[in-house]
Amino acid sequence: MKIPIYQVDAFTSDVFKGNPAAVCPLKEWLPDQIMQNIAMENNLSETAFYVEENEEYYIRWFTPKAEMDLAGHPTLASAHIILKEFNIDKNKLIFKTHLGDILNVIFKDNLYQMNFPSRPPRLLEDFDLSQLHEALGKKPIKVFTYRDLIAIYDNEDEIRSIIPDMEKLKQFEFPSVVATSIGRDVDFVSRNFAPRLGIPEDPVTGSTHCELIPYWSDQLNKKEMIAHQLSERGGRIYCTNNRERVSIGGEAVTFLRGEIEVK
Numbered sequence: 001m002k003i004p005i006y007q008v009d010a011f012t013s014d015v016f017k018g019n020p021a022a023v024c025p026l027k028e029w030l031p032d033q034i035m036q037n038i039a040m041e042n043n044l045s046e047t048a049f050y051v052e053e054n055e056e057y058y059i060r061w062f063t064p065k066a067e068m069d070l071a072g073h074p075t076l077a078s079a080h081i082i083l084k085e086f087n088i089d090k091n092k093l094i095f096k097t098h099l100g101d102i103l104n105v106i107f108k109d110n111l112y113q114m115n116f117p118s119r120p121p122r123l124l125e126d127f128d129l130s131q132l133h134e135a136l137g138k139k140p141i142k143v144f145t146y147r148d149l150i151a152i153y154d155n156e157d158e159i160r161s162i163i164p165d166m167e168k169l170k171q172f173e174f175p176s177v178v179a180t181s182i183g184r185d186v187d188f189v190s191r192n193f194a195p196r197l198g199i200p201e202d203p204v205t206g207s208t209h210c211e212l213i214p215y216w217s218d219q220l221n222k223k224e225m226i227a228h229q230l231s232e233r234g235g236r237i238y239c240t241n242n243r244e245r246v247s248i249g250g251e252a253v254t255f256l257r258g259e260i261e262v263k
Contacts, residue, residue, distance in 0.1 A: 003030075003260040006085060007044070008077035011204040011235035011250035013110075018235040019204035020255065021074035022047040023081045032067070038260060040064045045199045048074035050082075050095070057082065059095045059103075064198035068175075069099055069147070072206010072248055076112045079105040080252035111238060113249040114206065118241070119146040120214040135168035136179060136193075137161075146211045148192075149174040153181040156189050159230055166195040178208050180216075186236075187225035188216045204235030209248050217241035 005024050012018025022042045026049055030038075039047040039062035046068065050059040059078060061071035075095060082088050095103040104115040121144035132151050133139035138158055140151035149172055153159055159181050169177050176194035183189040190212060192202040209227065216225060217239075227237040238249035 001262045003038075003262060005042075005256075005258050005260050006077075006081050006254060007256035007258075008080050008252050009255050010073035010076045010080070010252045011206075011229075011237060012233075013251040013253055015253055015255050017233050018250070018252075019073040019202065019233065020044050021077035023074065023078050024049045024260070025081070025086075026051050034262060035060065036062055036067070038062075038262075040198075045194075045202050046071050046074040048078045050078050056094045056096055058097075060098050063194075066197055067098070068197075068207070070097070070101070070116070070207040070210065072114060072116065072209065073204055073250075075103060075105065075114055076206060076250055076252055079107065079112050079114075080254070083107055085254065085257070110251060111249045112252060113238070113247050115245050116207070116210050116248055118214050118244055118246045119210040121146040121150050121211045131168075131172075132177070135165050135172070135177070137163050137165070140179070144211075144215065145174065147174070148176045148178050148208055148211060150178045150180060150208075150211060150215070153179060155181050156184050156230070159189055159191055162191060164193050164201070166193070166200055169193050170195045172196075176202065176205070176208065178205075178212070180212055182220075183228060186228045187220060187222065187239075188212065189228050189230050191230050201231055203231040203233040204229045204237065204250075206237070206248050206250075209237055209239060210246055213239045213241050213246040213248070
């Protein structure tokens with residue numbers, strides 16, 4: 001059995017930057033374990049699989065170790081493949097998730113704008129900040145969560161200087177640990193560490209911005225913002241807070257076209 005595969009650098013217009021995602025268009029779903037094995041073999045932060053049905057796209061995402069409930073950059077990458085590699089003449093795509101959510105992606109002004117659920121994080125008042133101090137090397141001001149553990153810091157320099165202890169980070173019962181602060185040249189910055197999912201540091205994380213956008217929108221009293229994820233590859237995210245939903249925008253470029261052979 002041969003399966004097409006593409007690799008896309010998301011949240012960037014240049015190859016070797018942004019966040020690489022693998023995308024596998026399918027005619028029908030593969031067994032879960034095969035998709036998990038493909039994601040593990042790809043060894044990227046995420047691999048997206050989608051099936052087209054009546055001009056709608058059913059999508060699932062796998063890290064090297066687990067299936068995700070929501071993922072931004074592989075959704076952006078999938079939209080890019082559908083529109084640019086398959087030459088689908090549309091400016092809006094509808095994705096349906098394994099959990100039943102509907103994700104709209106609009107292509108406008110060379111940006112893929114993803115309409116995702118807003119996930120306002122709640123303050124963890126009794127959280128022991130010393131644990132994060134040991135794991136990240138710097139003590140945060142406070143900690144929030146919705147899905148991920150979000151550590152708030154004073155400034156961008158603190159975020160840049162974090163040297164994480166991956167073994168200590170694995171001990172937290174969260175998919176990823178996110179460090180974030182106000183930015184110097186953008187509205188806010190972040191870094192995302194997910195060793196429990198087989199991702200030491202994720203280059204650019206769309207789904208985490210479902211939590212970061214409502215938080216920073218309230219803090220900065222702004223609806224539209226620009227964010228930068230401070231990984232080695234880096235990536236820029238165009239953010240809009242629409243209260244019940246958020247818009248997460250970015251560019252994308254194809255890096256690889258190929259074929260997987262599964263016997």
